[in-house]
Amino acid sequence: EAGVAQSPRYKIIEKRQSVAFWCNPISGHATLYWYQQILGQGPKLLIQFQNNGVVDDSQLPKDRFSAERLKGVDSTLKIQPAKLEDSAVYLCASRRAYRGVSYEQYFGPGTRLTVT
Amino acid sequence: DAKTTQPPSMDCAEGRAANLPCNHSTISGNEYVYWYRQIHSQGPQYIIHGLKNNETNEMASLIITEDRKSSTLILPHATLRDTAVYYCIVRVNSGAGSYQLTFGKGTKLSVIP
Numbered sequence: 512e513a514g515v516a517q518s519p520r521y522k523i524i525e526k527r528q529s530v531a532f533w534c535n536p537i538s539g540h541a542t543l544y545w546y547q548q549i550l551g552q553g554p555k556l557l558i559q560f561q562n563n564g565v566v567d568d569s570q571l572p573k574d575r576f577s578a579e580r581l582k583g584v585d586s587t588l589k590i591q592p593a594k595l596e597d598s599a600v601y602l603c604a605s606r607r608a609y610r611g612v613s614y615e616q617y618f619g620p621g622t623r624l625t626v627t
Numbered sequence: 628d629a630k631t632t633q634p635p636s637m638d639c640a641e642g643r644a645a646n647l648p649c650n651h652s653t654i655s656g657n658e659y660v661y662w663y664r665q666i667h668s669q670g671p672q673y674i675i676h677g678l679k680n681n682e683t684n685e686m687a688s689l690i691i692t693e694d695r696k697s698s699t700l701i702l703p704h705a706t707l708r709d710t711a712v713y714y715c716i717v718r719v720n721s722g723a724g725s726y727q728l729t730f731g732k733g734t735k736l737s738v739i740p
Contacts, residue, residue, distance in 0.1 A: 515670070544727075553714055553730025554671065567727065602670050615661075616728065618670030 513537065515619035517603050523625045529591040532622045536584065536605030542566075544616065545578055545588050546602040554602055560586065561608065593626045600624070631715045636735040639709075645702040647734050649715030652696045659718055660691060661728065662700045664711040671714065671730075674700065705738045712736070 516535040524530050536543050541562050546554035557576065559566040563583040571578065575594070580586040590597055600623050604616040632650040639645040651660065659678050663671040675682055675689045677698070682689045688701040702709055714733040718726050 551732070553712075553732055554728075555730070556727055559727060604670070615673035615676070616671075618672070620668075621670050 515603055515605055515617055517601075517619040517622055519622055520620065521623050521625075523627065524593055526595055526626050527592040529589065530593055530624060531587050531589045532601050532603075532624075534586045534588070534603030534619060536586070536603070537607070537617055539607060540605035540617070541583070541608040542606040543580055543586050544604040544606075545586070546604065548600045548602055548621070550599070557588070590624075593624075595626050598624060598626045631717055631731055633713075633715050633731065633734045635732065636737070638737050638739055639702075639705045641707060641738050641740050642704055645700075645705040645709065645736060645738070647700040647702075647713050647715075647736065648697065649699070650697045651715070651717045654695050654717050660689065660695075660698050661716040661718060662687070662689065663714045663716065663728075663730075664709075665714070665733070666708075666711040674713075705736075707738050707740065710736060710738045 515537055518533050522530055543560040545557045547557050548554040557571045558568040558578045560580045563580050576590055578588045600621040602618055602621045604618045606616045607614045659676050661676040662674040664674055665671045675684055675687050677689045677691055691698045712733040712735050714730050716728050718728055
């Protein structure tokens with residue numbers, strides 16, 4: 512079974528520029544998550560999708576961050592414009608949601624963003 | 628979700644058992660204890676989870692105290708590849724198949740040759 516794919520793996524941009532990250536979850540996984548992990552800290556949830564609908568985006572800085580999952584499969588996370596404090600690893604995770612049963616989240620390798 | 632407390636770092640000799648403690652004194656009756664680990668430059672990896680009973684799988688054992696206020700993750704024979712940050716997470720089982728994980732800073736386990 513292929514894992515969660517993310518691209519690019521690394522990105523360096525200047526502040527005020529835009530950037531987009533792509534995630535392809537494990538086939539059949541209906542739930543998709545985006546996390547932000549700042550150096551030295553644990554991952555912080557940004558947004559959760561169930562199929563192509565948003566379940567929770569309460570911690571997403573909506574003035575500059577946006578995310579979509581148009582066909583309920585792949586997802587993109589965008590930052591526009593980027594700030595220095597956005598430097599972090601952006602992790603995508605997916606889970607095979609099943610009514611009444613819980614499954615673990617599978618994480619991708621992440622995209623390391625450096626904003627200069 | 629209940630807050631967890633973990634030591635920031637631990638060392639373990641290769642081949643010995645690694646016992647990683649976690650305090651979750653405010654845990655509620657329907658909250659599960661999950662353990663994930665993150666090896667350097669990789670995404671977190673699921674290890675094990677439990678509600679009340681002790682659990683064991685091919686990776687580790689999870690011991691939960693009777694009052695559920697603390698737990699211990701046991702790696703029976705630690706190898707150098709087990710060097711990672713280990714996260715103890717308490718989450719609510721919503722019953723609708725949807726949940727979220729709130730990560731703390733975890734415990735940095737170093738396995739020493």
